[in-house]
Amino acid sequence: MKRTLENIENQFETFQIMNEEGEIVNEDAMPDLSDEDLKEIMRRMVFTRILDQRSIALNRQGRLGFYAPTAGQEASQLGSQFALEKADFILPGYRDVPQLIWHGLPLYQAFLFSRGHFKGNQMPEGVNAVSPQIIIGAQITQTAGVGLGYKKRGENAVAITYTGDGGASQGDFYEGINFAGAFGAQAIFVVQNNRFAISVPVEKQSAAQTIAQKAVAAGIEGIQVDGMDVLAVYAATKEARERAVSGEGPTLIETLTYRYGPHTMAGDDPTRYRTEEEDNEWEKKDPIVRFRKFLEAKGLWSEEEENELIEKAKEDIKAAIKEADNVPKQSVTDLIGIMHDELPSNLQEQLEEYKEKESK
């Protein structure tokens, strides 16, 4: 038995294209991206890092609400999203707001989502996504369903979902990847292994040496990727997408990454469960630092360009917060109105009651 396990685990090597120095170490796997594409990926990662810094500040000022920091995970989040088409459907976890933004959710609505306002959940027409999932793993079985729906309709599109290393312990994770495999759903399951489910290290989640190998039991493809290498994440997702739409089945992608910040802004203190050494080690792998080196070596990026981008990002974020501030507060009558298609009698009565209360 042990031999079988070892054989399987040995096959899950970490896929990398660009090392920590920004050097291409796997030329054969280099994706076909134009210079403009490469720059766009960098712009998105830098913007998202600034958005994270601003969001943390806004949260501390009491102006944001629920927020799960993203710094460190930009390559995993944005490299995979960049491989998608507009028709693809995103079912995100609670940390995956950046993918929604780049898929078409206006920034002010992302802020409204943080504030718990229902208007933050209204995807604009044509943006195929749902709001970030709060229950860990619930989105995974749903992704199997969207991927099966796309297959039934003959759509040239995939469903993609995101969870973390903790999410891969949930029953819904196993049910979701198993259903997707059994039905040949057009689906991609991304597990961003940032090493900690709040405080519990990934070593305590499972005896499995990789999360990617869990694909084997579901009879689907699995790959472990350097989640700080945006080119590798992009290439792996692109390939998974091709496979899914050409009827070759779903893929599980594990990205090895790290969140620099706390789990959320609601009082988590990472010093209780992580060492400074570990933090420093991961910061050396930073996705933006290494991609900047890569782009600079190609003559595609400058400090000046990045500074301009950062200033512009700060302005955009400021404008979006202002726009969010201008949206009228959600009322109880708003909430009653979006519970059902046809309002049941109990809520009809309560609607009248709250209309009166809220008119005062």
Added chain:
Amino acid sequence: MAQMTMIQAITDAMRTELKNDENVLIFGEDVGQNGGVFRATEGLQKEFGEDRVFDTPLAESGIGGMSIGLALTGFRPVPEIQFFGFVYETMDAISGQMARYRYRSGGTRQMPITIRSPFGGGVHTPELHADSLEGLMAQQPGLRVVIPSNPYDAKGLLISSIRNNDPVIFLEHMKLYRSFREEVPEEEYTVDLDKAAVKREGTDVTLIAYGAMVHSALKAAEELEENGVSAEVIDLRTVSPVDYETIIESVKKTNRAVMIQEAQKQAGIAANVVSEIQERAILHLEAPVLRVAAPDTVYAFTQAESVWLPNHNTIVEKVNEVMNF
């Protein structure tokens, strides 16, 4: 018109909607080739193909989550949970997810999902097959809970449920599946959701029931008639939301009421109905509104089942208490 059992009427409703709407999909454990463990989906896979009527892996949470995903791509899923006692496995998919999706999309998306499931006592099942869990479901905003008591209503209510754009929990009492036949139109028709039915008119006391207990209430009403008590019997049909208009109208006439449910007494539908009656009609009441319900233990599967379950005798006893108050 054809004579149909309740299960035949249920199959007929699904066939009708599979024909009417290509987005309707039927799936679950054993529902395809095997036609369901109770044969509710008998012949449907053969008639409509594996693309629309299909077996799933054995995992209820997966079935619930997959239903949501299919609804997100425009389908109208009609999944089966093989026995409703298995619903605990998929509580998050139902209460944490599909019931909230309209809200969670700011009203832009809908979950037109009808979860069908057998439940109910008196048929000697193992543990966690017979439990009446409609009270759990009724507490979840965003869901409707429908329980037919006869073949005619079963067909009309199931068609209405499938056409409804919000999730419906459609619970089928196992004891009623084949216990009697009645005339059911072969053509399509609907029975309104959220509307109770007066099954028997009376002037002295209102008996409120749903599912198999409607028949116990009717039997009790016959016995009471012999003793000179005229009982009105109301079949709730939809237990969430409850049609209080019909109940209150009846109670204002009879001034007495007994609420009957097969489920345990604690919390649940009956407790809610009793509260609403006293909130809305206390000055019309001549006696406290009493409940007939099962004791607050786990379901007494196989052993002591006949004593545990309420029946027409326990209903008559409660009505006599109310009449003699």
